[in-house]
Amino acid sequence: MKIGIGADHNGYELKEQIKKFIQETMNQEVVDYGCHSCDTIDYPDVAFKVSKAITDGELERGILICGTGLGVAIAANKYPGIRAATCHDTYSAERAQLSNNAQIIAMGSQIIGVEVGKKVVEAYLNVSWAEGSKRKVDKITEKEKEFTGIDFSGSTPKCS
Template identity: 50%
Template sequence: MKIAIGADEAGYALKELIKELLDERKIEVVDFGLKDAEGQIDYPDVGFAVAEEISKGNFDRGILVCGTGIGMTITADKVPGIRAALCHDTYSAERSIKSNNAQVLTMGARVIGSELAKSIVKVWLESEFDGGNSARKVQKIIDGERRLFNGVRETNSCN
C-alpha cells in the first residue's frame, strides 16, 4: 500500500505520529504537508495536492490532518473521483472504507487525541470495501459527480 499524507500547522504533530505508525507497518508514505513544526501552510494547498495524487492513481489512499479535519475533507472532496471521510472514531473509519470506499481519511488534531488517532488509522488500514449493496450506492455517487461536474464547474466566490 502506498499512502499520501499531509497536514497544515494545526495537524503537523499528529501527522508525524501517524507517519511513525505507517513506518512501523512498512507502508510507503509520501508527505505533501508541512515539513517542520515552525512552518505554515494553508490546508487547501495540502488537501488538493494529496487528493489529486490519489485521483491520478499515484497512491492507494491518503490521510489528511488539520485542526478540525473539516477543511481538509471539504478540499479533498472537491477533487473529481475522490471520496474523503472525516473520522473521529474507529467505527466511522471502518465504515468509510467498507460502505463508502473512501480513499482519503481526514482527522482533526484539535478534536481527537493521539492514541485515538492511531486506533482510527489502524482500523482504516485494515478495512476493505465490502461491495455488495454498497457498490450500487458508491456508483451512484460516481455517476452523480460525473453528471453534475462534467467539464466545467461553477464555484461560489468568497467575495
C-alpha cells in the same frame, strides 16, 4: 499499500506521529505531502496534492489532518473523483472504507490525540471495500460524472 499523508500547521505534530506509526508499526509506504513544520499554511493546498496523487494513481489511500479534520475533508471532496470522510473513531474509519470506498480519511488534531489517531488509521487501513454499498457509491459517481463529464466508476479515478 502506498499511503499519502498531509496536514496543515495545526495537524503537523499529529501527522508526524501517524506517519511514523504507519511506517514502523504497519510497515506501509508513506508519501508526505507536507506541511513540514509548524509554519502556517493553507490546508486546501495539501488536501489537493494528496487528492491529485490518488486520482493520478500514485497512491492507494490518503490521510489528511487539520485542526478539526473538516476543512481538509471539504477541500479533498472538491477534487473530482475523491471521497473523503472525517473520522475520529474506529467504527467510522472502517465504514468510510467498507461502506463508502473513501480514498481519504481526515482527522482533527484538536479533536483526537495521537493514540486514538493511530487506532483510527489502523482501522481504516486494515479493511478493503467489499462493495457492500456499491449501489449508493455508484449514485455518487454518476452524479459526479453528470457534473464533470468524467467517469470515476473505476477503482482508481483518473483525471486528465
